Amino acid sequence: MxxxxxxxxxxxxxxxxxxxxxxxxxxxxxGAWIAVMVLGFIFFWPVGLALLAYxxxxxxxxxxxCRNSRSTVLSQGFKASRTTGNAVFDxxxxxxxxxLEEEQExxxxxxxxxxxxxxxxxxxxxxxxxxxxxxxxQKTEDENA
Numbered sequence: 001m002x003x004x005x006x007x008x009x010x011x012x013x014x015x016x017x018x019x020x021x022x023x024x025x026x027x028x029x030x031g032a033w034i035a036v037m038v039l040g041f042i043f044f045w046p047v048g049l050a051l052l053a054y055x056x057x058x059x060x061x062x063x064x065x066c067r068n069s070r071s072t073v074l075s076q077g078f079k080a081s082r083t084t085g086n087a088v089f090d091x092x093x094x095x096x097x098x099x100l101e102e103e104q105e106x107x108x109x110x111x112x113x114x115x116x117x118x119x120x121x122x123x124x125x126x127x128x129x130x131x132x133x134x135x136x137x138q139k140t141e142d143e144n145a
Contacts, residue, residue, distance in 0.1 A: 026060075033060055 015023075025032045033055055041048030056062075083090050 030060065 025036065033051070037048050037051040037055065039048075040051050
C-alpha cells in the first residue's frame with residue numbers, strides 16, 4: 001500500500017498541523033484520543049488536562065452519533081462515487097447508499113420529533129405543577145384572610 005496515499009486526506013495544505021492531527025486521531029478512534037490524553041498526563045499534566053477538557057467539550061469522550069461517524073468517514077477520503085468497474089454493482093451501491101441516507105434522515109427527524117415531544121411533555125408538567133402550586137397558595141391565603 002502506498003503510504004503517501006494512506007495519509008492523503010491529512011496532507012491538505014490549507015489545514016494546520018493541529019487540524020490534521022485531530023483528523024488523524026479521529027480516524028484512529030476514541031482509543032487513540034485516550035492514549036494521547038494519558039501520555040499528556042504522564043509527560044506534562046496540563047496537556048493531559050487540556051486534552052480531557054477538549055474531549056469532553058467536543059463530545060468525543062462520551063460516544064458519537066451517526067452524523068459524527070459519517071463526517072469522520074468522509075474526512076478519511078471515502079468517496080461514495082468511486083466506481084468498481086461493474087455497472088450493475090455500482091447502480092446497486094448507489095441505490096443502497098441513497099436509501100440508507102434517506103433512512104438516516106428519517107431516523108434523525110424522528111429523534112428530533114421525539115426530543116420535542118419529550119420537551120413539550122416536561123414543560124406541560126412544569127406548567128401544571130406551577131398552576132397547582134399557585135392555586136394552593138391562593139387557597140391558603142384565602143383561608144388565612
